[in-house]
Amino acid sequence: MNARIIDGKAISAAIKTEVAQRVHTLARQGITPGLAVVLVGEDPASQVYVRNKAAACEKAGLHSKVIRLASDTSEEALLDVVRELNNDASVHGILVQLPLPAQMNSSKVIETIAPAKDVDGFHISNAGLLMTGRPLVRPCTPYGIMKILESENTVVRGAEAVVVGASNIVGKPMALLLLAAGATVTLCNSKTRDLGAQTRRADILVVATGRPRMITGDMIKPGAIVIDVGINRQADGKLTGDVEFESACKVAGAITPVPGGVGPMTIAMLLVNTLEAAERCVHI
Numbered sequence: 001m002n003a004r005i006i007d008g009k010a011i012s013a014a015i016k017t018e019v020a021q022r023v024h025t026l027a028r029q030g031i032t033p034g035l036a037v038v039l040v041g042e043d044p045a046s047q048v049y050v051r052n053k054a055a056a057c058e059k060a061g062l063h064s065k066v067i068r069l070a071s072d073t074s075e076e077a078l079l080d081v082v083r084e085l086n087n088d089a090s091v092h093g094i095l096v097q098l099p100l101p102a103q104m105n106s107s108k109v110i111e112t113i114a115p116a117k118d119v120d121g122f123h124i125s126n127a128g129l130l131m132t133g134r135p136l137v138r139p140c141t142p143y144g145i146m147k148i149l150e151s152e153n154t155v156v157r158g159a160e161a162v163v164v165g166a167s168n169i170v171g172k173p174m175a176l177l178l179l180a181a182g183a184t185v186t187l188c189n190s191k192t193r194d195l196g197a198q199t200r201r202a203d204i205l206v207v208a209t210g211r212p213r214m215i216t217g218d219m220i221k222p223g224a225i226v227i228d229v230g231i232n233r234q235a236d237g238k239l240t241g242d243v244e245f246e247s248a249c250k251v252a253g254a255i256t257p258v259p260g261g262v263g264p265m266t267i268a269m270l271l272v273n274t275l276e277a278a279e280r281c282v283h284i
């Protein structure tokens, strides 16, 4: 058997087209959705992501600005920038690129962002709303994965879903979104005993560990849908996921590639979250 390769670029393009239409509708009411991305330091990977986000905004008709701060910026100076953006009516979404330099307390920075402008969905208030089943802003990567499942017509209700990796950014919100959609969810972490025994039960397997190729074909249930969140740069410069693609393809029913899978969806959902933050300004 050979897995169907899920085209995250195509799914994200369709979402971005829909965003562009809704941006056009808002424009008639005199509102242009605005995203502010704050980048502290010169991490080259972060620079690439930030450029991609800005380009995607421009293409969909959103306004975006990037605020670049030196890597030795103090936490208080960054908090001042965030507070200023909170008070800026032209800014509907604020994203502080992670990871932050060591002198910064990321939680404190995230908790300073106004929850309604927290388009990453990382603020404790958005995390709490998601946990209690009335989400406001959903984290972009898990939200994008739900859109992939929808686009693949995957039956989530009643399915066995296994999430590997329990981060606040991907694993935990992913588990909550799958649970809300009716899946039976197992959330694995780095201490999980016999990981393969867990992953082999999964109809839906989401892997977000940051460990290149750790999930191999023998750990996958035949016919499963496999979602690879990993983006690992190899020595040869190429990207690889957290799933060993070649062996996984022989067992899975469908699989997301890296690149071209989850990554583009994250950006598309960032646009959706920013658009919806702007739409909420009209409705209240």
Ligand SMILES: Nc1nc(=O)c2c([nH]1)NC[C@@H]1CN(c3ccc(C(=O)N[C@@H](CCC(=O)O)C(=O)O)cc3)C=[N+]21
Binding pocket: 048, 049, 052, 095, 096, 097, 098, 099, 120, 140, 231, 239, 258, 259, 260, 261, 262, 263, 264, 266, 267
């Ligand atoms: N506050 C915050 N929010 C984030 O959402 C956030 C962050 N910090 N820090 C870094 C990670 C990483 N991230 C990616 C987004 C898109 C791609 C993406 O579009 N990837 C393409 C190509 C990537 C390439 O070629 O380098 C793909 O997978 O096809 C990747 C990674 C968002 N992040």
